[in-house]
Amino acid sequence: GEKMKKLSCVFCQWEQLTIILENDLAVGFKDIRPVSKGHLLIIPKRHRTNYFDLSEEELLAINELIHSGKELLDNQFAPDGYNIGVNVGTYGGQTVMHCHFHIIPRYIGDDPHP
Numbered sequence: 844g845e846k847m848k849k850l851s852c853v854f855c856q857w858e859q860l861t862i863i864l865e866n867d868l869a870v871g872f873k874d875i876r877p878v879s880k881g882h883l884l885i886i887p888k889r890h891r892t893n894y895f896d897l898s899e900e901e902l903l904a905i906n907e908l909i910h911s912g913k914e915l916l917d918n919q920f921a922p923d924g925y926n927i928g929v930n931v932g933t934y935g936g937q938t939v940m941h942c943h944f945h946i947i948p949r950y951i952g953d954d955p956h957p
């Protein structure tokens with residue numbers, strides 16, 4: 844049931860993470876294994892397995908935090924570009940089965956295939 848899912852899902856424990864961005868329906872925090880300096884993750888607060896399970900309201904809330912995250916990273920690290928992305932399903936490279944958007948800052952000269 845929903846309680847067991849919450850207990851076994853690492854991102855459902857978001858209140859235990861160091862949250863740096865938050866609104867009603869979504870939160871953002873640093874990726875534990877950043878592929879570049881400043882790598883952030885944005886997730887819905889409620890357990891949603893993947894991108895296609897998100898409601899319109901959650902998509903808007905997540906998009907708001909993606910923009911806030913970009914502003915934060917622009918100010919902090921002045922990256923030269925970004926990769927914004929979502930992996931869907933095991934064969935799409937998704938390893939945590941609670942939907943998350945990657946905000947990956949990119950820098951001139953960095954490895955394009957980390």
Ligand code: 5GP
Nearest residue numbers: 853872873874875876877930936937938939
């Ligand atoms: P995926 O491959 O599923 O798209 O990405 C999962 C991401 O979640 C990875 O970049 C991984 O480093 C990150 N991650 C996994 N477990 C944790 C955790 O407990 N805390 C944080 N902050 N990030 C995590």
Ligand code: ZN
Nearest residue numbers: 852855890941
């Ligand atoms: Zn979850």
